[in-house]
Amino acid sequence: MIDQKNVDRVIKRHRDFWKRPPTDRPLLGFPFQWEHGLGTKLGLKKGPLTPDMLDPELFVTFYEDGIKEGGLFEGDLLRVANCQRLPWAESRPDGSIRHRSARAASIPWSPAIMGCEVEVSSDSLWTKPLPPGQAPTDLTTLGENPWLAKAIEITGVLNRKFGKTYPTCPPDVLGPADMLAAILGTEQMCLDMIDNPAKIKSLVGLCTDVWLGVHEKFKPLEIEFRGGHCESRFQLWAPGVTTVTQDDCAIFFSPKRYDEFLTPVNRRTFASSPYSIMHAHTGAAHTFEAILSIPELGAMQVHLDPNGPSVAEMIPTLVKIQRMGKPLIIFKEFKLTELETLLDGLRPEGLCIMAISASEKAALEFMQRLIEEKK
Amino acid sequence: MKVLEQISxxxxxxxAAGTVQLTRQALDAxxxxDEILNEGLIAGLSEVGRRMESKTFFIPEVLVAARAMKAAEDVLKPVLVSNCVKPTGRVVLATVEGDVHDIGKNLVKLMLECAGFEVTDLGVNVPAASIIRAVSETRPNIIGLSALxxxxxxxxKEVIEDLKRNDLRSQVKIIVGGAAVTRDYAEQIGADAYSPDCTDAAKRAKELVQTN
Incomplete structure (x- = not known):
């Protein structure tokens, strides 16, 4: 059974994350570990993945066992039952089974919904651009989409199983820009930006319509937890429904093109729910100003890329986000010194640090040190 | 403006159409x-690389510039072949198994070709065994590996280990790059060079060939 006192404490921290009152420390989470050889562990053969291959019971078992073993928390973050990450069962030396998952096993729901074929490889799930002549899914065909139907089915099963006790939510739907890149392929998208900007504008508009349409279908599946809702990506609770927009391919857009093609559609996605988070990478830092200029944006999440600027180099940009009054989520595989740089440079109010950690032990030591330093 | 500057x-x-027309005009003149390639096309693409480094150009501009260059190269190729221009070196390029991201690798290929390298592009999601086979068959000076x-x-790391197992490691230099790769990681796995972007990759490749 979950520790109700801890749940209250964590929910308060999450509420404070959004409201940003003075606080002793940021939210700190250790969301998952990176795993390799996913295809083998998933028991899936290399090749196409279709929605009928996804068994809802696999997700139920994963969360049942995961919560039983690891509890409801990953640091300050909540374990939110959802069908975003594909779970697998792992045999332990003693013969018992451990259920695990990893970010790289993230199911590409929105490209799949748009009509892209999903492939399983040894290390990841990925999608192919639409073949020439195949029209992407639009609002007229969304209702009978098999991938959307599967996402709704699995989320429904998870809601029925856990909805009264643990947080649940529907899966991630990326964002219009990444949906566009998925259906065209990044190279073609880049060429079309110059050769046929009207096509880009029209397609990204269609992707936005589908993004909003999918969230509309997900609305009845948003189960309340402690007077609010959780989202799957960053495992954050908020007083209302939170949507996450991802445009990893923003790196291909100049600031001018970002403003032209993506700012208007991001405004529509941010405005569609009471709370919103934009997922961005340091490689696309040239687009941050455009993103932050959208008043409807709720919070900004910055992924500090391994080969990008150092934490110290990123501090001025991160401070700017905080000064603009936006809650900030930072994601990185931190060294302890980098974490210290971050904590010295940023205010803890409205700050959430998601640290990828090599082991559970390292994560706990990290957390302990942070708490002791703040005493 | 002189024709070479116009080509650039x-x-x-x-x-693309303009570059092809000017290239033909230059040949006719x-x-x-060699002059057209180095002082016209490569000079132009080098400027594109500089503008990308200074963030005035982005990937779409690089791709259309690459397309223009490629179209003109097709015009030049028969002449270059008949002149027997010797390549700077041979490179086998691949995005490693499980990874289907190719835009970075394609840009590296382009910059290497501009630098005079003969490039065998194995594509994306390439298993280590296919890379080993390509090395045995084409005997490159360099292997370029990408992962996002x-x-x-x-x-x-698996590719490097397989090269060692097949007694091929000492015959080839390895450059690694891609969003998930760091200099530290490159050193840790025993690569010969790390490159953060496509223009740097071509510079590193030239250095490796010269020191070999």
Whole structure:
């Protein structure tokens, strides 16, 4: 059974994350570990993945066992039952089974919904651009989409199983820009930006319509937890429904093109729910100003890329986000010194640090040190 | 404006038809294919690389410039072949198994070709065994490996281990790059060079060939 006192404490921290009152420390989470050889562990053969291959019971078992073993928390973050990450069962030396998952096993729901074929490889799930002549899914065909139907089915099963006790939510739907890149392929998208900007504008508009349409279908599946809702990506609770927009391919857009093609559609996605988070990478830092200029944006999440600027180099940009009054989520595989740089440079109010950690032990030591330093 | 400068400007503007027309004009005027390639096309693409480094150009501009250059190269190729221009070196390029990201690798290929390398592009999601086979068959000076995902970057190490097992490691230099790769990681797995972007990759490749 979950520790109700801890749940209250964590929910308060999450509420404070959004409201940003003075606080002793940021939210700190250790969301998952990176795993390799996913295809083998998933028991899936290399090749196409279709929605009928996804068994809802696999997700139920994963969360049942995961919560039983690891509890409801990953640091300050909540374990939110959802069908975003594909779970697998792992045999332990003693013969018992451990259920695990990893970010790289993230199911590409929105490209799949748009009509892209999903492939399983040894290390990841990925999608192919639409073949020439195949029209992407639009609002007229969304209702009978098999991938959307599967996402709704699995989320429904998870809601029925856990909805009264643990947080649940529907899966991630990326964002219009990444949906566009998925259906065209990044190279073609880049060429079309110059050769046929009207096509880009029209397609990204269609992707936005589908993004909003999918969230509309997900609305009845948003189960309340402690007077609010959780989202799957960053495992954050908020007083209302939170949507996450991802445009990893923003790196291909100049600031001018970002403003032209993506700012208007991001405004529509941010405005569609009471709370919103934009997922961005340091490689696309040239687009941050455009993103932050959208008043409807709720919070900004910055992924500090391994080969990008150092934490110290990123501090001025991160401070700017905080000064603009936006809650900030930072994601990185931190060294302890980098974490210290971050904590010295940023205010803890409205700050959430998601640290990828090599082991559970390292994560706990990290957390302990942070708490002791703040005493 | 002289025709070579016009060719450069045309590449920078990503004007494929214009670049082809100017290249033909330059050949007709008696300029050598080497001159057109180095002082026109490569000069233009080098400027594109500089503008990308200074963030005034982005990937779409690089891709259309590359397309213009490629179109003009097709015009020059028969002349260059008949002049027997020796390549700077041979490179086998691949995005490692499990990873299907190719835009970075394609840009590296382009910059290497501009630098005079003969490139065998194995594509994306390439198993270590296919890379070993290509090395045995084409005897390159360099292998370039790309990975965008943290989960697939480990495949680079597998390739290096397989090269050792097949007694091929000492015969080839290895450059690694991609969003998930760091200098530290490159050193850790025993690569010969790490490159953060496509223009740097071509510079590193030239250095490796010269020191070999």
């Amino acid at each position: 400007a045309s590449v920078i503007n990503g004007d 008696g300029l050598s294919a 995902l943290t989960t697939t970057v480990v495949r680079m």
